Amino acid sequence: MDTLPDTEAEPGRRTRRFRISSVEVLCAILLIAILAQGRLQQLFDVPALRTGSTVFVAVCVQALPFLVLGVLISGAIAAFVPARVLEKVLPRRAGAAVGVAGLAGVALPGCECASVPVARRLMGQGVAPAAALTFLLAAPAVNPVVLVATAVAFPGKPEMVLARFAGSLATAVVMGWLWARWGKLEWITERALRRLPEVATGQRWRVFAETARTDLVEAGGFLVLGALISSALNVLVPARWFGVLGDQIVLGVLVMAVLAVVLALCSEADAFVAASLTALPLLPKLVFLVVGPAVDVKLFALQAGTFGRSFAVRFAPVTFVVAIACAVVAGVVVGVS
Amino acid sequence: MKRETQNILLILLGGALVKIAVNGDYLRYVKPAQQPWVIAGGAVMVLLGAVAIVRDLLAARAKVAAGAEPGTAPDLPEAAGHGAADHGHAHSTRPAWLLLVPVLAVFLVAPPALGSDSVIRTESRAPSSAAAANAAAFPPLPAGDVVPLAVNEFVSRAGWDKAGTLDDRTVALTGFVVHTEGNTLLARLVISCCAADAFPVTVRLRGGEADHLASDTWIKVTGRVVPGTATKENSYTPDFTPASVTTVPTPKDPYEY
Numbered sequence: 001m002d003t004l005p006d007t008e009a010e011p012g013r014r015t016r017r018f019r020i021s022s023v024e025v026l027c028a029i030l031l032i033a034i035l036a037q038g039r040l041q042q043l044f045d046v047p048a049l050r051t052g053s054t055v056f057v058a059v060c061v062q063a064l065p066f067l068v069l070g071v072l073i074s075g076a077i078a079a080f081v082p083a084r085v086l087e088k089v090l091p092r093r094a095g096a097a098v099g100v101a102g103l104a105g106v107a108l109p110g111c112e113c114a115s116v117p118v119a120r121r122l123m124g125q126g127v128a129p130a131a132a133l134t135f136l137l138a139a140p141a142v143n144p145v146v147l148v149a150t151a152v153a154f155p156g157k158p159e160m161v162l163a164r165f166a167g168s169l170a171t172a173v174v175m176g177w178l179w180a181r182w183g184k185l186e187w188i189t190e191r192a193l194r195r196l197p198e199v200a201t202g203q204r205w206r207v208f209a210e211t212a213r214t215d216l217v218e219a220g221g222f223l224v225l226g227a228l229i230s231s232a233l234n235v236l237v238p239a240r241w242f243g244v245l246g247d248q249i250v251l252g253v254l255v256m257a258v259l260a261v262v263l264a265l266c267s268e269a270d271a272f273v274a275a276s277l278t279a280l281p282l283l284p285k286l287v288f289l290v291v292g293p294a295v296d297v298k299l300f301a302l303q304a305g306t307f308g309r310s311f312a313v314r315f316a317p318v319t320f321v322v323a324i325a326c327a328v329v330a331g332v333v334v335g336v337s
Numbered sequence: 338m339k340r341e342t343q344n345i346l347l348i349l350l351g352g353a354l355v356k357i358a359v360n361g362d363y364l365r366y367v368k369p370a371q372q373p374w375v376i377a378g379g380a381v382m383v384l385l386g387a388v389a390i391v392r393d394l395l396a397a398r399a400k401v402a403a404g405a406e407p408g409t410a411p412d413l414p415e416a417a418g419h420g421a422a423d424h425g426h427a428h429s430t431r432p433a434w435l436l437l438v439p440v441l442a443v444f445l446v447a448p449p450a451l452g453s454d455s456v457i458r459t460e461s462r463a464p465s466s467a468a469a470a471n472a473a474a475f476p477p478l479p480a481g482d483v484v485p486l487a488v489n490e491f492v493s494r495a496g497w498d499k500a501g502t503l504d505d506r507t508v509a510l511t512g513f514v515v516h517t518e519g520n521t522l523l524a525r526l527v528i529s530c531c532a533a534d535a536f537p538v539t540v541r542l543r544g545g546e547a548d549h550l551a552s553d554t555w556i557k558v559t560g561r562v563v564p565g566t567a568t569k570e571n572s573y574t575p576d577f578t579p580a581s582v583t584t585v586p587t588p589k590d591p592y593e594y
Contacts, residue, residue, distance in 0.1 A: 022342035029437065037445045044446050047454035054448040054455075058366035058532035060439040064354060065371075065378025072381065153529075206392075213385040217343045220350070221432030224439055234533060235458065269530030276536055305432055 048235055056231035060224060062266060063113045063298070067223055068216065070114030074121035075212030079204045083126040083195070090127060097131035098176030102169055105138025112140035112267055112293050113223055116302045117215045120192050129183065129193075134176030137319065140267045141168030141293040150289065153271035159334050160282065160289075164271075167290040167330035171323045178318065187315075189308030222305030226298030230264035233297070237262060252284035257324050260292035267293035282336045283328065290327035295319045338433050340393060344386040346436045351382025353443040364590045365450035367531040450591040453515040453552040456524045456537040477502050483559050485509040488525035489593045492538045495575035496567035503562045510540060510577070511585060514547055514554045521547050522574065523558060528592045535592065539574045541566075546582040557585045 033040065044053055090097045105115075119136035123129050140146070142165055154160040185193065199207050237259070256274075265273060270292045274285040295316050304312035330336075357363045358375040367375070442448065475498045478484045486494075486508045494503045512525040521542045526535040543563070547556060560579035567575035 022338045023345070026342050026345060026437070033441050033445055040441075040445055044448070048458075050448060051451060051454045051458065053442055053446055054365065054451050055533050057439060057442050057448050060442075061354065061357070061363060061366045061375055062371065062531035062533070064350070064382075064439075065374040068378040068381050209385060209388050213344075213347070213389050216382065216385060217347065217433045217436070220347075221435040224435040225432065228435075228438070230533070263533070265534050266530050269534045272529035273534045273536070 052231050052235045055234045056227050059227040059230060059264070059298070063223055063227065064220070067113040067117070067219055070117040071212045071215040071219065073114070074117040074215050075208040075210075077118070077121045077125060078211040079199055079208035081125065082199075086122070086125050086127055090131060094128045094130045094180040095177060097128050098134045098173055098180060101127075101131035101134040101176065102138045102142075102173045105135050105140075105142050105169075105172065106144065112296075112299050113219075113302060115139035116299070116306050117219050120306050121211075121215075123188070123193055124195060126195060128180070129185065129188065130176045130180035133179050133183075133315070134172045137172035137175055137294050138169060141172070141290070146267050146271075146293070149268050150271040153275040157282070159336050160286065163286050163327075163330045163334040163336045164289050166334065167286065167323075167327040168293065170326040170330060171290060171294050171319070174322050174326060175315075175319055178322070187308070187311045189311070192307050219302055219306060222301040223298065225305075226264060226296075226301035229297045229301065230262065233262040249281060249283060252280055253287045253324065253328065256280070256284040256288040257291045257320065260288045261296045261320065263292075264296035264298040265292055283331045286331045286336055287324055287327040290330070291320065291323045294323045338431065340389065343433055344390045344393075346433065346440070347382050347386030348390075349440045350436050351379040351384075351386065353440050354379030354382065357443060361589055362447065364592070365448070365532070368528055368592070368594055369590065371531075450587075451526050451532050451535050452513055453524065455526060455535060456515045456522070456539065457517050459535070459537055475500065475502050478506055478508075483507050483509050485511075487593050488512050488523065488538050488540060489527050491562070492540065492567065492573055492575060495562050496573040501564060504564050505561065507559055507561055507580065509557060509559045511555070511557045511588070512540070514550045514552055514556060515539070516548075516552050521545070521550075523547070523556065523577070525593050526591070528594065532592075538593070539572075540577045541571075541574050542582075543576055543578050546579055550582075550584065555585050555587050556582055558582050 044050055090100055115136050118139070119132045122132040122135065147161055147165060150164050151158065151161045260270070263273075270289055274280075274288045300312055300316050303315065307315075354375050356379075357366075358372050358379065363372060363375055475494050478486075484506060488510050491503070491508060491510055510523060512523040515522040515524045522539045523542055524537050524539045526532075526537050528535045542558065547558070550556065558577065558579040559581045560577055563576035563578060567573045
């Protein structure tokens with residue numbers, strides 16, 4: 001694999017007169033990096049950096065396959081699902097469409113990274129943004145894989161599974177309704193909303209591959225950014241935060257919500273982490289499980305890249321507050337304590 | 338960033354994923370069950386990049402054949418209106434450069450599995466299996482003079498098992514050495530998905546045989562638990578009286594699950 005780029009870069013270079021382009025820059029970076037490999041490894045031989053870089057690679061290795069799944073679905077929607085089919089399937093009224101989108105989230109098992117390109121493509125195909133955003137929040141949180149993982153992590157406590165399902169679904173639907181009522185289209189970058197024209201039958205596979213590729217390049221960069229931030233925080237956030245929260249339920253809820261954002265765990269793993277914190281009561285753990293898949297630094301980076309910064313800075317904080325509220329209400333109603 | 342560069346980056350990144358999934362290094366980062374996902378994800382990435390490159394080359398050749406000026410960015414004319422090609426130029430693609438970071442990290446730095454630094458950094462926590470089991474009955478240990486046990490399982494039994502299935506039984510544990518606050522610990526990291534969610538389980542080694550070993554040295558110890566030493570106050574770190582301490586090579590799969 002190491003040798004591939006050289007052979008692939010060759011034709012690109014030959015077809016134009018010499019001019020420094022990104023291909024040359026890439027080759028130069030690779031060359032310098034390979035020559036300086038020894039120095040590089042020395043540099044990373046500090047315990048904190050070593051831990052951080054392992055966590056960074058781990059987050060990338062764990063999340064990228066799900067992002068690939070997401071862009072494949074996105075490409076398939078662009079190529080094979082004409083906008084008019086979606087229009088027929090979804091209710092005309094945004095309020096009702098939000099409910100359908102929330103339940104549709106049950107069908108996409110995968111981490112939150114997969115749902116961002118899919119939600120963006122749904123918008124591009126003319127689905128109401130409120131419904132697409134509901135799907136974005138619901139898909140990683142209420143799918144069967146996540147619910148089973150939660151049940152396994154909390155055996156003998158089915159109320160946790162129920163409360164997580166209710167809290168996450170409520171978060172997604174409430175956010176959808178809030179958007180339908182107050183959301184402004186101009187917050188979302190124009191390129192995310194651009195309608196794809198009808199695809200001719202012979203072009204479907206080409207459109208599929210090209211859409212998936214473009215989405216992957218765009219979202220991948222931001223996923224890496226999110227992984228960088230979350231691995232840095234993973235090393236920097238003192239573990240004592242987990243320890244001192246035993247009795248203070250309000251502080252516990254807030255700290256667990258913040259931790260869910262900064263740790264950016266995959267929604268299939270967070271239940272096990274929450275379960276291992278024996279000192280905490282269940283309600284803060286539930287908040288951790290509802291907030292995590294809805295908003296974290298990795299998702300924020302992905303959303304900022306996909307829908308634009310002015311969207312992300314509005315959407316993420318509101319989601320954070322709504323998710324905490326929904327989790328607490330769901331926890332109290334279901335009887336988690 | 339040009340299309341060519343993006344495609345090369347995709348191939349590099351996909352190649353990096355496939356490489357670590359095939360040679361087993363992926364076990365430093367994620368759980369074994371992720372392997373097919375990592376391979377498939379990497380392969381699709383390589384494929385998407387390669388297909389785009391081949392298509393661009395064919396389009397460029399067709400253009401040259403048609404007498405057009407060579408060297409202009411190949412913009413799939415037939416896919417007109419679909420917009421992905423020009424769409425790439427409509428806004429900054431600078432973030433795509435970040436795709437290079439994991440490539441360099443995997444190929445050049447190749448970060449090792451988490452070790453003692455991570456244990457010291459993360460407060461040791463109760464194994465989720467034990468916390469979940471809520472002191473439910475543990476089955477008795479299998480017969481035998483020395484029973485090999487996962488550290489996770491050992492700590493769970495030491496902390497929660499009221500029936501005392503560990504008492505007066507010799508067990509064998511494998512883990513790495515951690516020196517902290519004057520104690521020598523045998524530790525193991527437990528992950529449920531990837532290394533980002535790792536948490537340590539630890540055993541305090543009495544007797545001093547392991548004190549001279551460097552941190553992160555992998556050892557196998559046989560010995561017995563000191564009953565009643567795993568408490569909430571010491572984050573469920575039971576004391577262990579080793580009968581033997583031997584260094585072992587780093588296992589291929591460094592985590593417990």
